Amino acid sequence: MKSMINQREDFVPPTLQITSMMDMFTIILFFLLFSFSDKPDEIQLEKSLSLPSSSAKIDYNNAIQLMLSTEKIILDGKIVATIRDNKIQGVDINAPEKSALYQTLVKEMERLKTLQKSKNIGIEADQNIKKDQPHILLFCDEELPYEVIQNTVEITAAAGFSNFQLMVMEQ
Amino acid sequence: MAFGARKRRSGDLDIDIDLVPIMNMFLVLIPFLLMSSSFMSLKAINTSVPVSSEAAQQSVAPPKKSPVKIKAMIELNVNGISLVAEADELNPEALQKMALTLKKRGKAYPLEQLSQHLASIKQQYPLSDTVVLMPAAKVTYKDIVKAMDAARSLGQLPLFKHVVLASKAG
Numbered sequence: 001m002k003s004m005i006n007q008r009e010d011f012v013p014p015t016l017q018i019t020s021m022m023d024m025f026t027i028i029l030f031f032l033l034f035s036f037s038d039k040p041d042e043i044q045l046e047k048s049l050s051l052p053s054s055s056a057k058i059d060y061n062n063a064i065q066l067m068l069s070t071e072k073i074i075l076d077g078k079i080v081a082t083i084r085d086n087k088i089q090g091v092d093i094n095a096p097e098k099s100a101l102y103q104t105l106v107k108e109m110e111r112l113k114t115l116q117k118s119k120n121i122g123i124e125a126d127q128n129i130k131k132d133q134p135h136i137l138l139f140c141d142e143e144l145p146y147e148v149i150q151n152t153v154e155i156t157a158a159a160g161f162s163n164f165q166l167m168v169m170e171q
Numbered sequence: 172m173a174f175g176a177r178k179r180r181s182g183d184l185d186i187d188i189d190l191v192p193i194m195n196m197f198l199v200l201i202p203f204l205l206m207s208s209s210f211m212s213l214k215a216i217n218t219s220v221p222v223s224s225e226a227a228q229q230s231v232a233p234p235k236k237s238p239v240k241i242k243a244m245i246e247l248n249v250n251g252i253s254l255v256a257e258a259d260e261l262n263p264e265a266l267q268k269m270a271l272t273l274k275k276r277g278k279a280y281p282l283e284q285l286s287q288h289l290a291s292i293k294q295q296y297p298l299s300d301t302v303v304l305m306p307a308a309k310v311t312y313k314d315i316v317k318a319m320d321a322a323r324s325l326g327q328l329p330l331f332k333h334v335v336l337a338s339k340a341g
Contacts, residue, residue: 018190025197032204043213051213052313055320060215137215142313146306150338165215168316 045139046074052142054168060137061165064108067139068152073101080104086145088152096155105159109134135163216319218336241269241292241299243331245285246339247306247318251275252285256292280314282321290325302331305339 045051048069067074073081073088081101082089091099112134136156140149153164244255256269271288273281293299302322306315319334 018194022190022194022197025194025201028201029197029204032201032208035208035210036204045211052316054214054216054316055324056214056216058215058217060213140312142311142316144312145308146310146312146315146338147308149312150308164218166218166316168214168216170212170214 043137043139044077048141049139050142051139051167051169053171055171056168058165060167061135063135063137063165064112064161065137065139066152066156068144068148069141070144073152075101075104075108078104083148086148088148088155091151091155093151093154096158099155101152102155102159105156105161109160134161135165136161137165137167139167216316216334238298239296240301241296243289243292243299243302243322245302245304245318245322247280247304247310247314249275249307249309252280252318254285254288258296280318282317285318286321286325286330289322289330290328293330300331301333301335303335303337305337307339 043065046067046069048071049067065074065076069083071083072079073083081091081099088099088101091101096102116134138149138153156164239258239260241261242257244257246253246255251272251274253273254269254271256266258266269292271285273284275281289302304315304318304322306318315336319336322331322334324330
């Protein structure tokens with residue numbers, strides 16, 4: 001009985017050792033601070049899309065995203081055409097105006113022009129300031145043959161987009 | 172003396188820094204940084220509408236009476252690479268010496284050799300800055316990007332900064 005009382009008197013309440021946890025948190029914090037980007041990627045890559053890596057160092061500008069996988073073409077998250085045997089379905093290269101891809105792109109171009117006009121009203125409406133032409137970010141699967149890319153770009157160009165950025169993964 | 176020192180030591184208090192506020196700060200900062208960090212690093216290659224090789228020749232042709240600028244026309248075929256040099260100021264024989272044909276090694280294109288050849292052209296004519304790349308229809312995007320990289324630089328050595336994508340006429 002006496003020994004039990006002695007044991008209770010010697011009892012030291014356990015303290016949580018948080019030093020090691022602090023070390024871990026400090027390392028994580030520094031890692032995250034160094035990898036912090038003020039321009040977070042708002043791009044949701046299609047799961048079936050695999051981009052090639054490149055030594056290119058140019059940063060992309062936010063623009064319309066056109067993703068070309070081996071099976072489909074996706075414009076800003078919506079499927080606008082399918083690809084079978086390296087051919088874009090529903091597109092006649094000699095008359096691309098009839099295709100859904102072309103019509104969607106034309107609508108997008110019109111929307112961008114309206115948006116640009118509304119931004120300029122009252123500010124630069126009377127000034128002859130050359131605005132940057134809308135451009136497209138092209139995400140192509142690394143196994144996609146050039147003919148599909150070329151055909152898509154030609155249709156896109158016919159819809160009024162003339163500037164492109166080919167997207168790659170940083171090496 | 173010894174007794175006094177022992178007494179002082181026994182009177183010292185263990186100083187514990189209160190780490191709880193720092194832990195709280197970490198717990199707020201770390202999820203925020205995790206949410207905003209991007210682990211997928213995307214880069215871009217600027218390009219314009221692919222043109223036919225004839226149109227490309229006209230659009231990127233150097234002005235006459237300028238210092239010699241070589242324009243390298245690279246055909247990326249399914250079987251290999253062929254390079255043809257063009258310059259208004261040089262005679263056909265000199266341009267012929269710069270021509271190159273490389274066969275594919277297995278599935279890979281000999282891009283190291285291509286880069287070295289372009290580096291020798293660049294060394295001879297430092298003002299040269301344009302490569303017109305003409306991939307065949309079946310060449311994959313991965314091979315095109317690799318060929319563009321090979322034309323742009325050899326390791327840290329910059330080569331031709333303008334790589335224009337074109338398609339073969341017809």
